[in-house]
Amino acid sequence: MSRIKSSISNNKTSIFRRFIQLTFFVVINYVIIEWIFSINLKSFEVFVKALPVLNSPRNPLSKGAGFVEYIFYSIAKGEFPFFIIALFLLFILFTNRFFCGWICPIGTIQDGLSALGAKNKTFKKETHDSLLKFKYFLIVLLLIIIVPLGVTKTTDIAFHNDYKENLGSWAEQPVGFFSLSEYIFVFFPNLMTEIFENWEETALEPLFSDFWVFFFFLFYLIVITLAIFYPRFYCKYMCPFGAIAARLSRYSFLKLTRSPVRCVGRAECGICERVCPKQIRILDEPYEFFTGNGECNLCGKCIDKCPYNAISIRFG
Numbered sequence: 001m002s003r004i005k006s007s008i009s010n011n012k013t014s015i016f017r018r019f020i021q022l023t024f025f026v027v028i029n030y031v032i033i034e035w036i037f038s039i040n041l042k043s044f045e046v047f048v049k050a051l052p053v054l055n056s057p058r059n060p061l062s063k064g065a066g067f068v069e070y071i072f073y074s075i076a077k078g079e080f081p082f083f084i085i086a087l088f089l090l091f092i093l094f095t096n097r098f099f100c101g102w103i104c105p106i107g108t109i110q111d112g113l114s115a116l117g118a119k120n121k122t123f124k125k126e127t128h129d130s131l132l133k134f135k136y137f138l139i140v141l142l143l144i145i146i147v148p149l150g151v152t153k154t155t156d157i158a159f160h161n162d163y164k165e166n167l168g169s170w171a172e173q174p175v176g177f178f179s180l181s182e183y184i185f186v187f188f189p190n191l192m193t194e195i196f197e198n199w200e201e202t203a204l205e206p207l208f209s210d211f212w213v214f215f216f217f218l219f220y221l222i223v224i225t226l227a228i229f230y231p232r233f234y235c236k237y238m239c240p241f242g243a244i245a246a247r248l249s250r251y252s253f254l255k256l257t258r259s260p261v262r263c264v265g266r267a268e269c270g271i272c273e274r275v276c277p278k279q280i281r282i283l284d285e286p287y288e289f290f291t292g293n294g295e296c297n298l299c300g301k302c303i304d305k306c307p308y309n310a311i312s313i314r315f316g
Ligand code: SF4
Pocket: 258, 262, 263, 264, 265, 266, 269, 270, 271, 272, 273, 283, 305, 306, 307, 308, 309, 310, 311
């Protein structure tokens, strides 16, 4: 009994976080509630349409499921989304990457995958550092492709139309192909529906109908498999939201702090670093405030597991 009590107290943030994650998982994707209880909650969509923070993936407003999707979608349409960018900045300023650790459904799925029982692995520091840059490369690539599309809408409409035609569905869903949430909640269910509805005539044909359909199926299958062994693989190395949030994280009021008095250091302990799913070298970070170069998602694992209660969250 005392062992159970101590396990609960060692994991109290994690247990509470799981509850919040599962609640948001269902609320954000409330199509799940509709499916389970055979009800129609379409009228609820007006509330989430106003703020694309917690959008249902089927929301036609942003052609996607979040802040970054909405921002890129607007830029591609030749609009600068001041309001959403301001909201995004305020969101990070006050909550840092709390969304990633506690709310994002893709984070929840990855946490579930890494809890399946496979031994969690980490990359060598140099490999990890190089892989971290990949998500920034994706954002720069997106900007290079999408900004000219938006700018030419008002400056050179002939070029704009040609360019848009060449980009095809990419112009409509700029972040879609780089977004695991878009794949899991939109592309994949659509593909499965197509396969099962026409199973007798076409079997698996829709999966091989187009090079990109098969490519993304295989690609995200690999990403999901890697997330079983490498916790938060997609968040760390690929997520477009993660890339932008990581760069803004240092300006947030909400950060972690480590007590120089209580912490006994790596040689005698180092538990916090071993449990961190984001592979942050916590003990190389400054004591006063740290974000792990923007990677910390405030999951609280290090807080729960530190035997000396040396880590805490600070606001200000
Ligand atoms: S788990 Fe706590 S005491 Fe141990 S190294 Fe980390 S912060 Fe220091």
